[in-house]
Structure formats: C-alpha cells, structure tokens
Amino acid sequence: MKKLVSAALAASMLTGVAWADSVKVGFVTTLTTPAAVIGNDMKNAVDLAVEHMGGKMGNLDLELIYGDDGFAPDTGKQATDKLVKQDDVDFVAGYIWSHVLLASRKSALDAGKFLISANAGPSPVAGKLCHENFFSTSWQNDQTPMAMGEVLNQNGVKSIYLMAPNYAAGKNMVSGVERTFKGEIKGKDLTKWGADAQLDFSAELAKAKASGAEAIWVFYPGAAAGAFIKQYHQAGLKDVMPLYTSFTVDAISLPKLQAANFESVLGSRITQQWDPSLDNAANKKFVSDFKAKYGAYPSFYAAQSYDAMMLIKSAVEAVGGNMDDKDGIRAALKAANYDSVRGKYSYGNNNMPIQNFYLREVVADADGNWTTKVVATVYENHQDPYAAECALK
C-alpha cells in the first residue's frame, strides 16, 4: 500500500515539473499578524490582475505562488528562499516592508531571479545596492514625504512635529520630509516598531502639543494608523495641530475610521503617486472592478501590486514567452511598456520609477464612503535622490 502511495506521489510530482509553457511568479507579502490587512489588499489586487489577464501571460500559463513574511525580516527571507530554491520561480514580487526587502533581496538576486518591489523602497536598493534585475512599481521611500515637505512649504507651515516608527522606512520617511521642508522641526519621535509595535502614543502626542509646532506629520502604516488617528482625534488636536500624513491614511484604514466616526481625518492631506480618482482607462477599470469584486476601494498597495503583475506580463509577452532570454526580459521590464494605473512613467538608471506625485485630500464620495481625491500635482516626473549613488547607467 505504502509503495503504491509513494509511486502515485512520485508520478504526480513529475507532472508538476515546470514545462516551458508556464511562467512562475512568487509574491511575498504579509498574510499573518494584524498587518495582514495590507497583505490581503495586495493579494486581492494580484488575484484581480490574474483574472484580468485570464490566468495567462502571453501564451504561457501563469503559476502564482504566495509567500508570507509574517511582518518579520527572517520569515520574509525564508519565504523568498523557498520561492527561489524550492519553487524555482522566474519572478519574485511583493514586499510591503523595507526591512523585509533588505533581508530578502540577496536570496532572489543572487539566484538570477528578477525582483519587483510592489511597495518597499528603502534608500539602499535605489542607491548603493541597486541591481540590474531589481525593479520597483512603487517609489523610493523618501519621495512621497519629500512631496509632503513641498506641500507644507506651499501651505505656509512654519514649524512641524514629526512622528514615525523606528525602522528603515520610518527613518527614510523622516529624512524625506526633512529634505524639502523649509520650516523648523520642533521635535521628532521614532516609536517602537515590529510585531509588538507601540500603539499607545499618549506620551508622544503630549510632547508634540507641548512643542508648540504648527502642524504634525506622521508615518504610521498598517494597524498603527487607526490607533494614531484615534488618539489624535481623542486628544482634540484637529484645530490645534493640523494633521499631515504619509502612508497612514489609505483605503484600508479609511473604512475602519469611518465606522468609528473619526471625523478628524476628513480634510487631511496626503501625497502619493497614485489615487483612485486618477483619470486613465487602466485605473478606471482597476478601481471599478476592484470595488465590484471586493466591496471597497483599492489602496495604493493594491494599485502597485496590480502594476507589478502587469509589468511582468508585459515583459513576458515582449520576449514571446522565452524565459531564457534574460537580457530581453530585463530590457522589456526597463521599458515599462504597459498601461500602469498611475499613468505613463519611465525607469531611471536605478530601475526606480520617475513619476508624478499628487496632493490628495480625504473626502466623502457620492455614496458617502470616505476616500481620497487629487487636489493638485506636486511633482512632475520626479526622480528619487539616490539615483546618483547607483552604479548602473
């Protein structure tokens, strides 16, 4: 009996061998821990992308394998190792968190795989650690807060208090704002981050208020977003210290904030390279199909993940499904010749997008659901500040 079972298993594994008519994509995101809300949004977008492309990239069948990074660098690296070594994927994509990406990138790149970041953009991967097989469909961490600094200057804000979590991306975000903001930084707080992140900001909010800063800027992705906004609202700071945020208020946190009636968030301002209201055909289709399928607006994480899948598809189609033509795939990825939901963009020497950044405001849509809309364009064709540090031409 045992021999029969082993033989059957061996036979089934033989049929699972990757023939030349399928392309394998590994997608690493956070599927456990409270941060899984982001991972699920990305997964929804990727599933929608697979549906839109009919499960095929060109004439190849798409085999999609998800990996869970558990919001920890070592788990993310293990997930990447499995995709690269055991599943032998052609493309590795995903990565919400900068510290997970930094820990995992070597596993994918050293094995000659193409690595597409659909979110994380720590400065090393755009600068000294840039690599010809690494591409981003998001941004470099400093860019979005740099746009925010510019907005603060335009709004005549003279002093600000900064708060962010104490990890790679938090520090990038803070340095991004500091790069462009011309006023005085009254104080800075980097709070404890990780699986047991600090979620009670009473001490820091008291410090912020006491500092006398005109406004407060924060970067608190994931679960911390709701917690911060709640406490900001309960501290009654809306009229005392207007709130500017980066990657804190998004389509994931807004429904929860609306359900709990935290009106302080309406009218707050965000900068991003994408918004659900952007007027191009690809975005309209993406947003309406996402809403129809999942009952909520997609977040920027979702938009970037959708773009990552479409970018990979464009490269596979450009080489006619010949996965051995690495140079051809690389050139096709670099050309970014696909309909991105943010509109047309190009890649710089470090394979980071050169793109527009918009000022968005939190509003209620025609159905009364809280979402965002574009108010102005802050930067046109903006390139990240680390491109010069990259050795690639």
Added chain:
Amino acid sequence: MGHLDYALLFIQTLNGLQLGLLLFLVASGLTLVFGILDFVNLAHGSLYMLGAFVCASLTFLVGNFLIAILLALPITALIGYGVERTIARALYTRDHLDQVLGTFGLILVLDTLAHLIWGPAGIAIPLPAWLDGQIELLPGVVIPVFRVLIIVIGLLTALGLMWLVNFTRLGMLIRAGASNRTMVAALGIDIQTLFALVFALGATLAGLAGMLVAPITEASIGMGNNVIITAFVVIIVGGIGSMKGAFVGAMLIGLIDTLGRSFIDDAFKLFMEAEAAESAGPAVSAMLIYIIMAGVLAFRPQGLFPPKVR
C-alpha cells in the same frame, strides 16, 4: 531642554499612571494564577484579546460602549472558566515547562479562532461623543476624557481587589493559597472551586484591560502577546502571588516606560549630539523595563513585595 514644563510633566505622569493601571489589570490576574495555582498561563494575553473583541462586537450590537463592557465582563469570565476546566485543570500537576507549552499552543488556537470569527483586520470601537472629547483638569493640562475614564476604572478595580484580597473570606483563601497551597487543601477547602474562581477572576481582569485599551488602539489578533511579556516583567518585579507587588510593579513600569519615552531623548541631548540622541533615546527607553527586571532579579529575586511564605 529649557525650563521644566510642569504641565507636560503632569500630563506625562498621568499617561504613565494610565499605562500602569492597564498593566495592573493584566498583571493582577496573572499574579493570582501564577501565585496561587502555580500555573504559568501564557494565554492570559489571549483572554485580554478576547475581552476586547467580545466588547467590540457587543458595542456594535448594543450601540453603547459602556453597556457592552458590562455585558462582556461576565462573558469573559465564562471563557476563563471554560479554559480553566478544559486546559488548565489538566496541567496543574505538571511541570512548568509543560504548562508553558500547553498555554503557548492555546495562544495559537485562540488567535486562529479570533481570526475565524472576527477576520484578520482589527476592529475599531466607536465611543459616544462625551467620551471622545477632552477635559481640562488644571489650566494648561488637557487630557482626553477616555484616558481619565481608564484611570478611574483602574483605580476602582484596584481598590475593589484590595478589599477582596484583604477583607473577604475568598481573599483570605487566596492569600493562604499563595502562601501554602497544600496546607489549604489539607484544611478541607474545596481547591477545585477556589482555583476555578481565581482563574475566572484573572480572565475577567485581563478582559477588562483589553476592553479599556481597544477604543484607544483597536481590538486586533495577537494584541495580547505583547502585553503578556510586560505583565510578566511586572509580576517578577513586584513579586509573584502578591497583589500589592503587582500594583507597585505595574505603576513603576508604567511610569518609567512613559516618562522614559517622553524625556530620555531630551536628557540625552544634554550630553550627546542631537542625531545620536534621537537614535539612542527610543532604543534605551524600549530597554528600560527589562533593565529594571534584570536589576530586581539580580538584587532581590523574590520581587519587591513577595507574599509571606512559610
């Protein structure tokens, strides 16, 4: 740092007090269970989480947060009783390591159960408008009303526990059990019921803490796993099995952690470069409570207020 801002110091002290009281609610249950039942319950944090989730669901069902708390408390007590009967009772006679393994497994089961029932996203609890505002206690000292509520409920619970432990028969049995469990059993007291009651009480206290914290942060999966570590630090510092120790330990840890986060980077700036202070400050304030625990273990390993043991 220029002149000492007394209003800020007062506010941060109140914040530390509030954190301390929340820690006390969790640690008091833990110290009772560890001290009297000699049972290491890692899943205590999961009871904190379940209390938060049950209260969240009830708030949406009933429409009023305070009524939801009153309804959720007995439910949490029942859940605690259920855990005691099925899991804890089987492990009392076993080694501490077996209890750690068992309750760790329970954490995973309860986390997944919460995931199945409430989904992966956290639940934000809406508060009535009068709890969402601020109150000016003294000129220049403005605090969110809800935090004052936490302090009030925390202090009332602490007083209630002090009365229970020191002035009732049940409290006498609890103190006796903490000192010498075997003797209590030998004197003919129904240990089974006593243990079940203590466990359920501990679960209710943890659940109450979860219910009070959820409107500030949110009810989310795994929220108990972080607080349980701090709770263990508190009871080690305060003395295992001692309610007074849990209270003093919790206040100490809460105040030091909050005041550390508030003022350490400014203190460091007095003798360090601003950039170094900004990196070192958060790192050191995160480590402070463990440094204190290490100190207590080194110089007074039985804790600050250990129960008198014969």
